[in-house]
Structures are given as C-alpha cells and as structure tokens.
Amino acid sequence: MKGIEALDVAGKVVLLRADLNVPLDGTRITDDGRIRASLPTINKLRERGAKVLITAHLGRPKGDDYAERAAGGPSLAPVAARLAELLGHPVPLAADVAGESARSVAAHLADGDVAMLENIRFEPAETSRDDAVRAELAGTLAGLADVYVGDGFGALHRKHASVYDVPAMLPHAAGELVLAEVSVLERLTREPARPYVVVLGGAKPSDKLAVIGNLLDKADRILIGGGMSYTFLAAQGYEVGRSLLEADRLDDVRKVMSDARARGVELVLPVDLVGATGFAADAAHEIYPVTAFPADREGMDMGPVTRQIFAEKLADAATVFWNGPVGVFEFPAFADGTRAVAEAISKLSGFTVIGGGDSAAAIRRLGLPEDSFSHISTGGGASLEYLEGASLPGLAALA
Numbered sequence: 346m347k348g349i350e351a352l353d354v355a356g357k358v359v360l361l362r363a364d365l366n367v368p369l370d371g372t373r374i375t376d377d378g379r380i381r382a383s384l385p386t387i388n389k390l391r392e393r394g395a396k397v398l399i400t401a402h403l404g405r406p407k408g409d410d411y412a413e414r415a416a417g418g419p420s421l422a423p424v425a426a427r428l429a430e431l432l433g434h435p436v437p438l439a440a441d442v443a444g445e446s447a448r449s450v451a452a453h454l455a456d457g458d459v460a461m462l463e464n465i466r467f468e469p470a471e472t473s474r475d476d477a478v479r480a481e482l483a484g485t486l487a488g489l490a491d492v493y494v495g496d497g498f499g500a501l502h503r504k505h506a507s508v509y510d511v512p513a514m515l516p517h518a519a520g521e522l523v524l525a526e527v528s529v530l531e532r533l534t535r536e537p538a539r540p541y542v543v544v545l546g547g548a549k550p551s552d553k554l555a556v557i558g559n560l561l562d563k564a565d566r567i568l569i570g571g572g573m574s575y576t577f578l579a580a581q582g583y584e585v586g587r588s589l590l591e592a593d594r595l596d597d598v599r600k601v602m603s604d605a606r607a608r609g610v611e612l613v614l615p616v617d618l619v620g621a622t623g624f625a626a627d628a629a630h631e632i633y634p635v636t637a638f639p640a641d642r643e644g645m646d647m648g649p650v651t652r653q654i655f656a657e658k659l660a661d662a663a664t665v666f667w668n669g670p671v672g673v674f675e676f677p678a679f680a681d682g683t684r685a686v687a688e689a690i691s692k693l694s695g696f697t698v699i700g701g702g703d704s705a706a707a708i709r710r711l712g713l714p715e716d717s718f719s720h721i722s723t724g725g726g727a728s729l730e731y732l733e734g735a736s737l738p739g740l741a742a743l744a
C-alpha cells in the first residue's frame with residue numbers, strides 16, 4: 346500500500362476520506378479522538394502544499410432523499426469547527442456534498458488550505474448496494490479533486506462510494522492513520538507474543554462471533570464481559586433476568602464455546618454481576634453471583650470477583666486486544682468493570698491495543714492516560730473485521 350509521500354500533491358486538490366464520526370450530545374462533541382487522529386495526514390498534506398478537501402460521514406442520517414436527510418442532520422458543522430480549532434486554520438464547510446457549494450469551496454482552496462464537504466451520508470447513493478448508483482456519486486466526488494487519500498480507518502469495512510469507489514477513479518494513497526492502524530493489526534495477526542489475551546465486551550455476541558471464531562487460532566485466552574456475556578451465560582443455563590439477550594444466538598454461542606474447549610483456548614465468563622432494577626444511571630443495584638441472578642434484574646456491569654479474575658487473566662499477557670466496554674460505563678455507578686479492565690491493561694508492559702470508538706472513549710472518560718496503551722484504535726468495526734480475517738473493501742481499494 347502506497348503512503349502519501351508517493352503522491353504528487355503540491356497545488357492539487359486532494360480528496361481526503363477521513364473518519365470523523367465522533368460522538369455528539371446534540372451539537373456538542375463528547376470525544377474528539379477521531380478528529381485528533383486525523384491531524385497527522387491533514388498536516389502533512391498541508392505542509393506539502395495540497396488543497397485538502399475532506400469528505401466524511403457523521404451518524405446514520407435518516408430519510409429517503411438528500412433533502413430529507415440534510416434537514417434531519419447531523420451536519421458536520423461542529424466537526425469542521427473543532428478541526429479548525431485544532432489546526433489553527435479556518436475550515437469552511439460546503440453546504441452540500443457534491444453540488445454547487447462543494448464545487449465552489451473546492452475551487453476557492455489555496456495551497457495549504459483545508460475545507461470539508463457536508464455529511465456524505467446525506468447522499469443516499471453513498472451507502473447504496475447498487476454499484477452503478479454508488480459509481481455515479483463517486484464520479485461526482487472524483488470530479489472535485491485531482492488525487493484521493495484514504496485515511497478513514499474506521500470506515501474501511503464499508504463498501505461505500507467515498508471509501509471504495511472513488512479511489513478507483515483517481516491516483517490514490519493511504520493516509521498516515523490507515524497505515525498506522527493496519528501495521529498494528531498485522532502485528533496482532535502475525536505471530537503475536539504470548540500469552541495473547543483478548544477482552545471482548547459490547548452489546549451483542551452476533552457482532553463478535555466471527556472474530557471469536559478466527560481468534561481461536563491465535564489467542565490463548567478470551568475474556569467475555571458486558572452485554573454480550575449475558576447470552577453466553579444464558580447458553581450455559583444461567584438465569585440472566587432482564588439482561589440483554591440474543592435468544593436466537595444461543596446455539597452459535599454454545600458452538601463457539603465448544604470450539605474453544607476443543608482448541609484449548611480459555612474462554613472466561615463473569616461469575617458475578619451487578620444487577621439493577623432498570624437501565625438508568627440511578628437504578629437501585631446489587632451484586633449477584635451468576636448462579637443466583639434474580640429474574641427481575643438487569644445486568645449492568647461485572648461484579649467485583651469477576652473484575653479480580655479478569656485482572657489476573659490479564660496480568661501475564663504479552664499481547665492484548667480489547668474491544669467493547671464490559672458494563673454500562675456511561676453511568677458512573679456501572680463503570681467499575683470497564684475501569685478494572687482498562688487499569689489492568691494499562692499496567693502491562695506488553696503490546697496492548699484498544700480497539701474501537703466505545704472502548705477508546707471509555708478510556709478517556711475514565712481519565713486513564715492514553716500513553717499507557719500501545720495503541721488506541723479509531724475503528725472498532727473495522728478492526729474486528731480485519732481480525733475476523735475479512736477483506737476490508739476500503740483497504741482493498743487502496744492497495
């Protein structure tokens with residue numbers, strides 16, 4: 346894969362696909378990690394005299410056509426404002442994605458300037474499954490620029506027009522973030538130092554079964570917590586009350602558990618849970634062993650015995666990959682499990698990788714220094730699909 350030094354960018358309009366899909370509270374950005382992670386490429390392109398035109402998505406806008414989606418938002422305006430702050434340079438935002446305003450913004454860029462197009466997902470064609478529909482939008486986007494740089498690591502697993510189709514139409518290269526993220530994933534895949542311990546959390550086993558399947562060849566231990574752990578516990582016959590449950594995945598989960606046993610990979614599940622009366626920050630809660638979880642409670646976090654066990658299972662790890670919070674860490678009363686995992690990993694001297702937006706946000710929210718981990722990935726879904734062994738459309742397009 347070529348990096349940006351292989352491209353001639355001076356005086357050229359560079360269409361830069363970035364992943365600036367940050368969490369928002371209304372129009373306030375609650376975690377700007379993805380914007381900061383995009384700065385190295387933007388700065389390098391500016392230093393080399395490029396005219397940087399950024400295309401990115403934000404959220405999943407709803408509506409049948411452009412007008413409905415643009416009216417409903419979210420606009421990239423807060424992101425453009427934050428990027429301008431971080432760059433100390435204005436970042437005008439086009440009023441559309443690939444129309445008159447986009448053309449005018451592109452035409453007015455001076456060397457070293459940066460501008461953004463509006464939320465690419467206002468265009469329904471961006472995510473279309475119809476190749477011809479995507480190709481038409483891609484053609485319009487490509488018409489705005491001379492060269493293409495793909496740096497939206499977190500969106501590389503999406504076969505979308507701005508990720509997959511545009512690079513085929515322009516001279517292209519991978520940005521600094523994509524190269525850094527991919528080299529970490531290669532290191533996790535090719536002969537990781539052992540013991541290799543993987544911690545998986547997040548809501549649903551269905552998102553993680555494929556990666557667990559593939560990791561059975563590579564990892565020594567897989568620790569499972571958070572929302573997805575309740576389906577694993579239910580598959581073992583435990584009562585999980587009103588906890589998250591993917592009832593249609595119980596058989597798949599049993600299969601992955603028996604595969605793990607057969608291959609000698611240790612699969613570690615919670616032995617105690619924090620059960621609450623409902624999903625709320627101030628819900629009344631107690632600790633229950635998984636053998637005595639009440640039918641009218643909802644699992645919100647791992648209990649203290651499990652926190653201890655997870656910390657012990659991590660203590661000798663030479664390689665760690667963690668994806669997904671192991672409790673409802675957004676509510677301080679239910680953040681102890683996620684904090685325990687983060688702290689245990691932060692103490693290790695091996696190669697430690699935090700994969701994905703939510704886990705990365707959890708670390709920053711808990712106030713742990715980012716440099717106590719080897720790498721904090723900007724892409725959860727993309728990292729997981731890479732570790733599943735899948736080919737990422739956006740990565741294939743940059744090859």
Ligand code: 3PG
Nearest residue numbers: 364366404499500503726
């Ligand atoms: C993400 O937030 O995971 C990436 O930006 C991709 O967004 P998506 O899941 O909406 O495609």
Ligand code: MG
Nearest residue numbers: 702725726727
């Ligand atoms: Mg996602």
